[in-house]
Amino acid sequence: MKSRTGLDILVADGFSVIGQRRVGLLVHPASVDSQLNHAWDLFRAAENVSVGALFGPQHGIMGQTQDNMIEWEGYREVQTGIPVHSLYGEHRQPSAEMLADIDLLVIDLQDVGARYYTFIWTMLLCLEACAEAAVQVMVLDRPNPLGGVFTEGNVLQPEFRSFVGLAPIPMRHAMTMGELAQFFVHWRELDLDLEITWADGWQRGQNFDATGLPWVMPSPNMPTVDTAFVYPGGCLLEGTMLSEGRGTTRPFEIFGAPFVDGTALAQRLSGLALPGAIFRPLEFEPTFHKFAGKVCSGVQVHVTDRTVFESVLTYTAAISFIREMWPDDFAWKEPPYEYETVKLPIDILAGGEQWRQDVENSRNPLEMKAEWNAKLMTFNILTEGFRHYGS
Secondary structure, three states: OOOEOHHHHHHHOOOHHHOOOEEEEEEOOOOEOOOOOEHHHHHHHOOOOEEEEEEEOOOOOOOOOOOOOOOOOOEEOOOOOOEEEEOOOOOOOOOHHHHOOOOEEEEEOOOOOEOOOOHHHHHHHHHHHHHHHOOEEEEEOOOOOOOOOOOEEEEOOHHHOEOOEOOOOEEEOOOOHHHHHHHHHHHHOOOOOEEEEOOEOOOOOOOHHHHOOOOOOOOOOOOOHHHHHHHHHHHHHHHEOOEOOOOOOOEOOEEEEOOOOHHHHHHHHHOOOOOOEEEEEEEEOOOOOOOOOOOEEEEEEEEOOOOOOOHHHHHHHHHHHHHHHOOOOOOEOOOOEOOEOOOOHHHHHHOOOHHHHHHHOOOOHHHHHHHHHHHHHHHHHHHHHHOOOOO
């Protein structure tokens, strides 16, 4: 059965639930229906629907900005002249002035199931702002591309809150945007009129390929569903001076550095018998970002079985081995990173210092995983009542 997103359902219903409310629309490139029509085009063409403002998260409404900390500023939409507000620049949360002319903020963002992906935090900040301004919120829900069953990694510690983690959730959270919105409202005790238009035809055990929906890059370095599956662990590479494959056609699946011996690394990773993946040594030359124009050696992670592949464990092992095998060359990335100017990027990505300290102490990644799992059980119990979809 083909899934329908919240946007599909809203369109099929003729936008009737919008009523006479004046709308603000928070969207990005993947805010499309099953026929690849963008939400903004659909709202603009709908009769009796009035859009007063557009809002865009990191990378912009159309994904026009490339990398972390490349901010963009607001402008006027060309055809209609309505304001387009940036929520990744001077403002990460809509101001009272931005919300003044709308009654309802509609949020339609495709997430990828990982804590670091900033769209969920843009949503949280919007929920807080709308509660303060007495503006209603509607989330048009979409399937979690990784499925909604398996969680991975550690749970964020409160003192390491940042724009890549503002709530106590794990690296792979197994929830949808609508489910997270309900959890956030409860966790923050927000007095907010929240509506969810749930997706249809999706079950927790299904990944994105099972939905029958088209994949559109939600950000410039998330080209495929394969990328999304490696990202919960692969994003940790951003906290190092290793190339995470930006500037190649397979970011996060490919990683390495000029000082790495990809064959030796692949052999070491293969020896750990990590589930659901094969490690292929390769050389690559990033066209931009870290080591741009330099030949790097490393590996490509080929996921052979998504149902057992553990991204966080896999990339924890990879980073640990590279640090151990090339200690004189390996380094953690220094601040700033995602508006954090003091703490190490790896610590805010990992959600605390313990992950880095374990790697520095050459702790077995399987032992690290055992500690994460205890906290994951608590998170799963805490969020059980907010999980809308069945298995």
